[in-house]
Amino acid sequence: MKDVEVKHTVAEFEEVLRGKGLRRTIPRMMILSILVESSTHLSASRLHHLVTAAQPTISISTVYRNVTAMTEHGLLHGVEYAGQTRFGIAAAPHHHVLCERCGVLADVAVEDLAQTATNLMARTGFEISPSGQVLRGRCRQCRDDRRPAVACRAPSRPVA
Amino acid sequence: MKDVEVKHTVAEFEEVLRGKGLRRTIPRMMILSILVESSTHLSASRLHHLVTAAQPTISISTVYRNVTAMTEHGLLHGVEYAGQTRFGIAAAPHHHVLCERCGVLADVAVEDLAQTATNLMARTGFEISPSGQVLRGRCRQCRDDRRPAVACRAPSRPVA
């Protein structure tokens, strides 16, 4: 698998933010650096938990407003699963594979879907997004579990 | 595009239900026939709306319990988008393309992702589900709208 974990720095994002009229605030920077450091996708509540560890007064709605804004501005992207959205850095375009049993998320290089995207575009008329796709399946650990996947809510172990 | 709309009859499902110890109840049959007839994917509230048109006393929780049960038994599958799940007949295995601007959902033949699934399996160790995938993009109507997609909620026109 090609290396899709191109590490971006928080400093890099500050520039982008300024260019978009988004201010460099404490909560915003904390969310960004948490996501950059961990290089994973985290839910709003998980982010809030981590953020408040250092700055206890930051509210959950601030987290929501920030991830929403940064997503709209293309800095982050969200992956919906089991009734909640996890957010991750979108700077390095990539797709995902998601274990629909345990909720684990892994990154995949965009090239791995390029041909499919072209085909689907031709067949459906849809312009397929060149990044941020989520393909579902079973991770190595869950592969042998034959219980069918639940569509609505609640994976078998808590989502990050 | 290959024809993925293999029409299944409600009668066909009754057998499956019996085999699984699921009773042939009014709400269950109505939900199934609505989904078979319309051959689309519908949200719980939309289903409830349609069901109550004929049987006004059927409650939304009954709808939820039914789509959940039938999903767990493999008769239906759910597609999450914009904070809600739409359910459709799973009998004819297929994938989907979803317009992330307007929420429109279209079916795609499983073959269109077969090669990709194989590749991803080799690269990630994930066993990719052979049906029920959702690829995101823009439908023909929304293709020219440059507003970025919103990750959290609320597509620009109401979801079915």
Added chain:
DNA sequence: CGCTCAATTGCATAGAAGTTGCAATAGCTG
């Protein structure tokens, strides 16, 4: 056909995820 028993339903209640109005605060820019 009526009986029995588990599956299912309606209702009301609960809960999680996400949104929003408003007044106060804090980044930028000059």
Added chain:
DNA sequence: CAGCTATTGCAACTTCTATGCAATTGAGCG
């Protein structure tokens, strides 16, 4: 440092989904 706008905290709220419980119903059986 002054001023303007973006942002924040708080609290209230909406939407989607889940669940406990008592009443009802479907399916097989005699």
